[in-house]
Amino acid sequence: MIDYFAANLWQLWVLVTVVCLILELTSGDLFILCFSIGALVTAVLSAFGLGFYGQLAVFVVASVLSLLFVRPSLVRRLHGRKKERLSNADALIGRIGRVSEAIEQGGYGRVAIDGDDWKAVSSDGTYVPMGQNVRVVGRESIIITVEKA
Structure with missing residues (x-):
């Protein structure tokens, strides 16, 4: 053997x-x-x-x-030549998504990005209607911060 x-x-x-x-x-x-x-x-x-x-x-x-x-x-x-390689949720910053559930004034809503649905809050606390295109400007845990695109 x-x-x-x-x-x-x-x-x-x-x-x-x-x-x-x-x-x-x-x-x-x-x-x-x-x-x-x-x-x-x-x-x-x-x-x-x-x-x-x-x-x-x-x-x-x-x-x-x-x-x-x-x-x-x-x-x-x-x-590429970037020192920092973003992955997972950090790679969402700067991406464009569509509001799938209206973001209430001072509250939360939902945003769809590439088939994923994220809990979201408006950066200035204003109401964002369903169907509005938004840009991700920040992330805190699993909640993204968005602004109108």
Whole structure:
């Protein structure tokens, strides 16, 4: 059994590649992707008969090189040159939405943005009728602050 695993270590590296890709889907930071690249390079070389310690060395070197060269390039391409990457509710600031439930004077209403419905308050406390287009100017917890667009 051990002889089979020793002769077919490339399968283990392919498994490591797939597991790292699945884990990358949960994080989205492109960090684990570098280890997946390292494992893929190691799987290819392992299939050509590279020894176990050589495989470990290739995995470490390929992963480090990916961290140094591939990840920064991908992050720059996906997120632009902005230092701060907005996500979730913070990405709503500046977006345009439509009032789905009238915002009462000094009270709350609802605003639909990209299929999501958010509890909203007017920035100046005025009444905003249903159907009015509004721009998100702030967020406090799960309540967005809007102004007429």
